[in-house]
Amino acid sequence: MIAANIMKAHDYEEVSILQNKKARLLAINVIHDTTRGPAVGGIRFMKYKSEDEAIYDALNLARSMTYKTAAAGLSCGGGKTVIMDVEEMDRVLALKTVARFIESLNGRRFTGRDLGISLEDLEIMRTETQWVADESAAGVGDLSEATACGVYHAMRACLEEVSGTDSFKGKKVAVQGVGEVGFWVAKYAVEAGARVVVADVNPGALARTVEDLKVEAVSPDQIYEVDCDVFSPCALGGVLNSGTIPRLRCKIVAGSANNVLGNEQDGNSLYGRGIVYAPDYIANAGAVIQWWFRQTAYPVMDKRDGREVIANIYLVVKEILRRSREKQQPPARVADQYAENQLKPEKTYRDMNWGM
Template identity: 40%
Template sequence: MSSIQIEEKSVFNQLSSFGHQKVVFCSDADTGLRAIIAVHDTTLGPALGGTRMWAYKTEAEALNDVLRLSRGMTYKAAITGLNLGGGKAVIIGDNRKDKSEALMRRYGRFINNLNGSFITAEDVGTTPKDMEYIRMETKYVTGVPESLGGSGDPSPVTAKGVFMGIKACVKELFGTDKLAGKSVAVQGIGNVGESLVHLLREENAKVYISDINEERLSYVSSKYGAEVVLNTDIYDLDVDIYAPCALGATLNSNTIDKLKCSIIAGAANNQLADETIHGRLLLEKGILYAPDYLINAGGLINCYSEIAGFSKKRTMQLAENIYEATRSVLKKSKSENIPTNEAANKIAEKRIEDIRKLKASY
């Protein structure tokens, strides 16, 4: 084993700004493993977060991604009332070419060495099968197939949380959370996006969809009666709700200027290109933004339920609680005249601080 070499100044600057408890660099020459595990905060419980495998251009880029994502998991767990901390991991490599059983199992041994302070699950570039390999080396993993006693595909739970976030925003603006007659532009129709389209169409919302995969577009459009639009046109649609469910950073100075919607609520992570600048810009423009890490928490809820042994019914009930959590964020944002992402952060930070003080008094 050896350490990944990253410019020292970059490492310490980033660790200082994000406030992490622990960052572990994993390297194994035999399997080609190069990974970073980031444990942001464990005040509320063990840090839970997915493992992402991505062909990062630089190691510094991988570090920045894992630090930002793991911090987001802390806030996500806190605001949804889960007894979990925040963590994340990235494996540097092309998941189509560089992945192997040996690499995933070696990575599982690194997780095991953290003695339960970090629990992982699947993420971009990893699969339930990869979680099976990791479980061969450690018990600190969730998201394994249902056939092995796991919780299975988290997409329906994630979509349910996003759906409840949309309904909470509609209630805030229109006085009722009924979606019949409302128009929604769903950007990205992967597993979560498709599940969201299904829920929206069940309530007779008008749905527009865009995606880079034309085959998926044709399939989802035909199955649910959604209207296909070009990726380049999605920001110009005159709709009630824009639901980004693909890549992050789609909310930037250029796209926000184009938007004609009243509400933004989707499943994508890190939707704001700059949390401070663009959260404020949405507030000034009068667009109601449902913080992504709150309403897309269904995946985390699904993993938490697997650990706690909850039934599928109980898991969906926890996802439905995102409705009231979103309402609380919107109320705080309105009363303090602050962007909704700042309001969500304050609520999450207060819960963490309250529990930290409680533990200090034991």
């Protein structure tokens, strides 16, 4: 009933639970909103403590995708799929099962990579459905780099808000999580002239980043207390909460992690401390923007250069921060209002089969 209450409160369209006993699969597919277009959003493959936790994660992520695409001005909506990672799972069969379900939606749902999903996984899924992103050079390109590019432009807007200039020179950036996206975020910051400190629970990813970018490393717990200009969470969501926000020693929070705030009150807490926050679903929209303007599965009426639209994240974040300042409201709340204003006033369900 918790899921049903959330669906009614935030006007979700559909939640599906997929099960395949042979594969040991339990997956949740959520479609939040398709009034602007097909529900886009990646597949997350990870361990959850319970089915309820997985459902709650999928619900939050799908709604964030709706807001992300709406704020970016794209003609699509939001969805998400999570697969519960369990012991002795038949990964190939599980992925094919999810792909067959996605195919049955006839283009109403389009998906790609998220945490725990590799390029090889996408290729397996592409044997069963056409509604999966092709991240090859001939397809939509490296979406991890595109995400990081958007975060970089969001940081620029925040730096200008705080210091009057978008320059990284002389600034210090602390990056939490240097996997595929976080590595690129650190690289952008280094190349822009910032001093960068990184942390990751994965020793291999950390060693690679330190060696390639010549940056400083601290422990995953110490990263919250690094005295810096920008704290950039690029790992899991929910890391900014009542336990971690008081430890922050930064002026700005801008990263790629989805749903980085534990709850709405955490956005208020950042605002109360005077920390400038780039709302996550706006800062990390680079991937879906690049995908939308390079994909060929759906018609794009307003064809533009995706990289120019990613750069426009700078202007969107500046506008959010301006409204936050004028309304004296937290940027997280202002961003939700901004995104909701881009949605149609009522759901019409006029195109249930976008691919037909």
